[in-house]
Amino acid sequence: MKLSTTTRAAALSTGLAATLALAACGAANETSGGSGAAGSAGAGAEQLSGDLVGAGASSQQAAMQAWQAGFNSQQPGVSFSYDPVGSGGGREQFIAGGTDFAGSDAALDDEELAAAQERCGGGEVFELANYVSGIAVVYNLEGVDELNLAPATVAGIFAGQITTWNDPAIAADNPGVTLPDLAVTPVHRADDSGTTTNFTDYLSQAAPEVWTSEPDGEWPLPGGEAANGTSGVISAVQAGNGAIGYADESQAGALGVAKIGVGSEFVAPSPEAAAAVVANSERVAGRGEYDFAVEVNRTTTSADEYPIVLVSYHIGCVEYDDQAKADAVKAFMGYVVSEEGQTAAADAAGSSPITADAREQAQTAIDAITVAS
The missing domain is CATH 3.40.190.10 (Periplasmic binding protein-like II)
Structure with a gap:
C-alpha cells in the first residue's frame, strides 16, 4: 500500500x-x-x-x-x-x-x-x-447475471486495454457464458477517494504487469467515465448497459457484483x-x-479472503x-x-x-x- x-x-x-x-x-x-x-x-x-x-x-x-x-x-x-x-x-x-x-x-x-x-x-x-469494508466490482450487463474476473482482467478493463465484453480475457474467465460484442465502459471516481486508493493498491499488487500506475486516491489514467462519490459511480453504472465500476459493497443494490479471482477460485465480496x-x-x-x-495482502490465495477492501x-x-x-x-x-x-x-x-x-x-x-x- x-x-x-x-x-x-x-x-x-x-x-x-x-x-x-x-x-x-x-x-x-x-x-x-x-x-x-x-x-x-x-x-x-x-x-x-x-x-x-x-x-x-x-x-x-x-x-x-x-x-x-x-x-x-x-x-x-x-x-x-x-x-x-x-x-x-x-x-x-x-x-x-x-x-x-x-x-x-x-x-x-x-x-x-x-x-x-x-x-x-x-x-x-x-x-x-x-x-x-469490501469494495465490489459492480457491473451492468444485460443477460449476464454472474461474472468472474481474474485480477489481470480487472486491471485490463480499468486500464482501458480490454474494450469489449467478448474480449478473450473475459471469455476465458467465464467459460460457457455468452458475452455480448458490446463496448466496456469503465467508471471511476472523479474525486480524490480512499476507495480509489485501496482499489488501485489492489490493482498494482495483484496485476502489476497490467496495472503499472502507483496506488493513488486520484484516478491516475485518462479515459473511462468519471463520477463523484460512491453514489455517482453507482448511478453511472446503472445508467449504461456495458458499464462497470467499483464501489462499497453495501451500495451495490441491484447491480451485478463480479467474483474476483483469488488463487484458483473466484470469490464474491462478503463481510467475513x-x-x-x-x-x-x-x-x-x-x-x-x-x-x-x-x-x-492483496495477493492472497485463500478463498476465505476477499482482497479488494x-x-x-x-x-x-x-x-x-x-x-x-x-x-x-x-x-x-x-x-x-x-x-x-x-x-x-x-x-x-x-x-x-x-x-x-x-x-x-x-x-x-x-x-x-x-x-x-
Missing part, C-alpha cells in the same frame, strides 16, 4: 454534517463476554465529561453516526464532534493538534508518523483498523471475507507497539496531556472496537465487523491510553 497517499472525500450534505456534529458520548472500557475486547459501558460506568473532537474520512460517516448514538446513550456528558473533511484533512488536523483523533483511509506515512509522534509529546501513536484478509495481513514494519497499520483507521495518541481527554478517547475507542460497536457500524454502514482477534489486539492499545506524567 502506498501509505503516503492522501485521500479526500466528497463533501457531505449540510444535514448530515449537522447530524455528525451532535453532542455525543464516551464510555468506560469493559471486557465483553468471550471476546476479550472492550464492551460498551453499562449503567454503572463512571460518567465522563468534556469535549472529544475527531475529523477525517467520510467513508466512516454512517458508522460514526452509529458509534456516536450508542456512545451518547451511555456518556451524555462528553460533547463529541466528528468533521468528515476527508482522510488527508483528518490526518493534517490531528498532527496540527486541532483534533483529538483522526479517521483515515490510509495509514500515516513515515513523515506524518514522525510529526504525529511530536504532536503526541514525543510519545507513541496508535493506528487502529477499526473500519473495514473482507475482515479475514485484513486480519491475516502483516503489520507495517518498524512501527510502535500500539501501531497496528497493516499492509493488506477499504481499510480505515482511527489515529490518536497513547498519551494525552489532559486526564479528561485521555479518558474520553479511551472510552470512545473501547466502544468502537467492542462487539456492540462493530455490530452497530455493520448495521448502519454495511461494514465488515473486525474479528475477535483484531478486537483483542486493538484493546491492548486502548488499555494503554493514559495521561502524560
Whole structure:
C-alpha cells in the first residue's frame, strides 16, 4: 500500500454534517463476554465529561453516526464532534493538534508518523483498523447475471486495454457464458477517494504487469467515465448497459457484483471475507507497539479472503496531556472496537465487523491510553 497517499472525500450534505456534529458520548472500557475486547459501558460506568473532537474520512460517516448514538446513550456528558473533511484533512488536523483523533483511509506515512509522534509529546501513536469494508466490482450487463474476473482482467478493463465484453480475457474467465460484442465502459471516481486508493493498491499488487500506475486516491489514467462519490459511480453504472465500476459493497443494490479471482477460485465480496484478509495481513514494519497499520495482502490465495477492501483507521495518541481527554478517547475507542460497536457500524454502514482477534489486539492499545506524567 502506498501509505503516503492522501485521500479526500466528497463533501457531505449540510444535514448530515449537522447530524455528525451532535453532542455525543464516551464510555468506560469493559471486557465483553468471550471476546476479550472492550464492551460498551453499562449503567454503572463512571460518567465522563468534556469535549472529544475527531475529523477525517467520510467513508466512516454512517458508522460514526452509529458509534456516536450508542456512545451518547451511555456518556451524555462528553460533547463529541466528528468533521468528515476527508482522510488527508483528518490526518493534517490531528498532527496540527486541532483534533483529538483522526479517521483515515490510509495509514500515516513515515513523515506524518514522525510529526504525529511530536504532536503526541514525543510519545507513541496508535493506528487502529477499526473500519473495514469490501469494495465490489459492480457491473451492468444485460443477460449476464454472474461474472468472474481474474485480477489481470480487472486491471485490463480499468486500464482501458480490454474494450469489449467478448474480449478473450473475459471469455476465458467465464467459460460457457455468452458475452455480448458490446463496448466496456469503465467508471471511476472523479474525486480524490480512499476507495480509489485501496482499489488501485489492489490493482498494482495483484496485476502489476497490467496495472503499472502507483496506488493513488486520484484516478491516475485518462479515459473511462468519471463520477463523484460512491453514489455517482453507482448511478453511472446503472445508467449504461456495458458499464462497470467499483464501489462499497453495501451500495451495490441491484447491480451485478463480479467474483474476483483469488488463487484458483473466484470469490464474491462478503463481510467475513473482507475482515479475514485484513486480519491475516502483516503489520507495517518498524512501527510502535500500539501501531497496528497493516499492509493488506492483496495477493492472497485463500478463498476465505476477499482482497479488494477499504481499510480505515482511527489515529490518536497513547498519551494525552489532559486526564479528561485521555479518558474520553479511551472510552470512545473501547466502544468502537467492542462487539456492540462493530455490530452497530455493520448495521448502519454495511461494514465488515473486525474479528475477535483484531478486537483483542486493538484493546491492548486502548488499555494503554493514559495521561502524560
